[in-house]
Amino acid sequence: MSDSPVDADEVRHVAELARIDLDREEVEAFASQFADILAYFDALDEVPEVEQEADLVNVMRPDEVRECLSQEEALANAPETEDGYFKGPRVS
Amino acid sequence: MTAQALEQRDLAVVIGLEVHVQLETNSKIFCGCSTEAAEDEEPNTRTCPVCLGLPGALPVLNEGAVEAAVKVGKALNADIPEETSFHRKNYYYPDLPKNFQITQYDAPICRDGTIEVEIEGERRVINVRRAHLEEDPGSLQHKGGSIDAADYTLVNYNRAGTPLMEIVTEPDFRSPREARRFLAKLEEVLEYLGVFDATRDGSLRVDANISMVPADEVDADGRIDEEALAAANRTEVKNISSHKGAEKALAYEVTRQKNAIQRGRAVEQETRHWDESRGITVSMRSKEEEKDYRYFREHDLPPLRVSDWKEKIDIPELPDARRERFREAYGLDVEAASKLTSTKAVADFYEDVVEEFDPDLAATWVADNLLGELNYRDMAITDVEERLGEFTRLIELVDAGEITRKNAEEIVLRRMLDEGEPPEAVIEAEGLGTVGEDEVERAVAEAIEENPEAVEDYRGGEGGAINFLVGQVMRKTGGSADPGDVNAMLRERLDE
Numbered sequence: 293m294s295d296s297p298v299d300a301d302e303v304r305h306v307a308e309l310a311r312i313d314l315d316r317e318e319v320e321a322f323a324s325q326f327a328d329i330l331a332y333f334d335a336l337d338e339v340p341e342v343e344q345e346a347d348l349v350n351v352m353r354p355d356e357v358r359e360c361l362s363q364e365e366a367l368a369n370a371p372e373t374e375d376g377y378f379k380g381p382r383v384s
Numbered sequence: 385m386t387a388q389a390l391e392q393r394d395l396a397v398v399i400g401l402e403v404h405v406q407l408e409t410n411s412k413i414f415c416g417c418s419t420e421a422a423e424d425e426e427p428n429t430r431t432c433p434v435c436l437g438l439p440g441a442l443p444v445l446n447e448g449a450v451e452a453a454v455k456v457g458k459a460l461n462a463d464i465p466e467e468t469s470f471h472r473k474n475y476y477y478p479d480l481p482k483n484f485q486i487t488q489y490d491a492p493i494c495r496d497g498t499i500e501v502e503i504e505g506e507r508r509v510i511n512v513r514r515a516h517l518e519e520d521p522g523s524l525q526h527k528g529g530s531i532d533a534a535d536y537t538l539v540n541y542n543r544a545g546t547p548l549m550e551i552v553t554e555p556d557f558r559s560p561r562e563a564r565r566f567l568a569k570l571e572e573v574l575e576y577l578g579v580f581d582a583t584r585d586g587s588l589r590v591d592a593n594i595s596m597v598p599a600d601e602v603d604a605d606g607r608i609d610e611e612a613l614a615a616a617n618r619t620e621v622k623n624i625s626s627h628k629g630a631e632k633a634l635a636y637e638v639t640r641q642k643n644a645i646q647r648g649r650a651v652e653q654e655t656r657h658w659d660e661s662r663g664i665t666v667s668m669r670s671k672e673e674e675k676d677y678r679y680f681r682e683h684d685l686p687p688l689r690v691s692d693w694k695e696k697i698d699i700p701e702l703p704d705a706r707r708e709r710f711r712e713a714y715g716l717d718v719e720a721a722s723k724l725t726s727t728k729a730v731a732d733f734y735e736d737v738v739e740e741f742d743p744d745l746a747a748t749w750v751a752d753n754l755l756g757e758l759n760y761r762d763m764a765i766t767d768v769e770e771r772l773g774e775f776t777r778l779i780e781l782v783d784a785g786e787i788t789r790k791n792a793e794e795i796v797l798r799r800m801l802d803e804g805e806p807p808e809a810v811i812e813a814e815g816l817g818t819v820g821e822d823e824v825e826r827a828v829a830e831a832i833e834e835n836p837e838a839v840e841d842y843r844g845g846e847g848g849a850i851n852f853l854v855g856q857v858m859r860k861t862g863g864s865a866d867p868g869d870v871n872a873m874l875r876e877r878l879d880e
Contacts, residue, residue, distance in 0.1 A: 309676055311476050348686035349467075355409050355448025358416025360430075366428045366436060366541070376427040377538035380478050382526070 460497030668866030
């Protein structure tokens with residue numbers, strides 16, 4: 293394994309998928325931070341095995357309609373709205 | 385294989401479909417918001433923290449959607465695996481408020497099904513690779529121009545979370561027509577099951593994969609050499625929303641790919657968008673690949689173990705089974721039985737009519753006369769659903785001898801469809817009521833008196849002479865007598 297498990301190209305690719313614009317310094321900073329973050333997970337190797345609870349299966353609800361939020365409530369957190377719609381930048 | 389070699393060879397078309405159908409449930413797939421759009425409803429009025437993707441909201445699976453999926457699996461003769469589960473498909477686009485879509489990935493609820501389709505008189509088995517549950521995204525409006533040139537985007541999440549089933553076929557279609565037939569049959573099966581409403585806007589959406597292989601790589605059973613299939617570049621056509629649209633979009637794509645190959649150019653492997661209004665497909669230049677979706681398990685939804693539901697859930701009689709029953713119970717031939725079970729509405733109407741009339745007579749009226757005239761007018765039985773009682777009355781009128789069969793078929797039925805009039809009104813307006821027996825008897829007597837030569841011929845053993853006499857009587861009665869009755873009456877008189 294190289295010293296950085298996530299390289300700059302991978303950071304750029306993931307940033308592009310998330311539509312986030314990063315400059316070169318940020319790309320490098322994130323690449324090295326990823327290495328640190330992933331290293332934290334090594335701590336899990338030290339955790340002893342514990343008995344786990346039985347897994348749930350078939351958790352479902354009946355097909356019944358419940359009350360919805362009002363339009364006002366639904367849009368309450370939106371930075372911009374127009375005629376009851378969420379408003380956002382152009383996408384393509 | 386190079387494009388240069390390919391351009392010299394005959395080409396065969398290979399098509400596979402991914403069909404998204406909206407399942408008919410009351411509430412959304414992971415929350416209790418209604419799936420029923422009110423007329424002229426306001427945007428963002430059927431949402432809640434779950435379908436808006438608000439932090440901390442947890443999805444809970446709708447049992448009704450799972451039942452519908454199991455019904456579909458049963459109808460497709462598919463396997464319902466012991467355990468199925470949900471995944472997150474990650475992509476960043478505002479139609480999904482969570483930045484991922486909950487769908488199924490490596491453990492779909494249905495696998496390895498089949499649908500039989502009649503294609504150009506031949507029964508073909510189309511293999512369904514998988515069918516899985518997922519949530520519908522919301523809808524976007526690109527304001528101020530096309531997608532690329534819009535000023536901004538408006539988002540409505542009323543549709544977000546509507547239950548969808550994605551049905552994926554093997555590449556088993558050899559023409560756009562076959563793909564269309566399959567879609568029609570699939571819709572019919574889903575409607576028989578009561579899990580789908582074709583009249584709902586956007587209830588059927590299709591993505592089609594299409595490629596060309598050398599025709600000699602297809603064997604007599606229609607199987608394609610796997611290497612040849614893998615070597616061929618395919619395009620995925622998105623945004624198809626009807627059977628007709630599918631046939632048109634695929635026909636366009638066949639021509640486009642053939643032209644490219646014949647000019648020695650390779651078909652580019654890409655995603656294309658069907659532009660219904662312009663009747664063409666356009667490249668979408670999508671850069672994302674399957675691995676970019678970073679599928680991972682949706683741990684907010686525990687796995688499902690519902691393979692035993694297959695025994696517990698009943699499904700209604702499906703078109704193919706109903707066809708076989710019609711053949712046995714009513715003694716119909718394959719063609720009539722197929723026509724009469726082509727849609728649930730037609731089959732139901734036939735079973736109404738057959739309660740009152742002879743099965744063959746009922747079949748002729750429904751399959752040949754009514755469906756024939758409807759097809760000719762590009763109408764379906766659902767367009768005249770409210771008036772089916774009028775067609776039954778027309779058959780009753782013929783049966784009671786109040787109108788001849790010929791007039792009923794050629795005049796009354798057609799005017800009923802064209803003018804929207806009930807049968808009695810047409811008969812009255814056209815003066816088509818059958819003439820009284822007296823009048824026919826008089827005409828028979830006259831015909832015998834006026835045509836001694838024909839009478840002589842008939843008595844001399846020339847059978848054809850009777851037809852001439854029948855024709856004379858029909859002319860005298862203006863075509864409103866029953867030719868069979870006239871024939872019998874003439875024979876009776878002449879044989880005395």
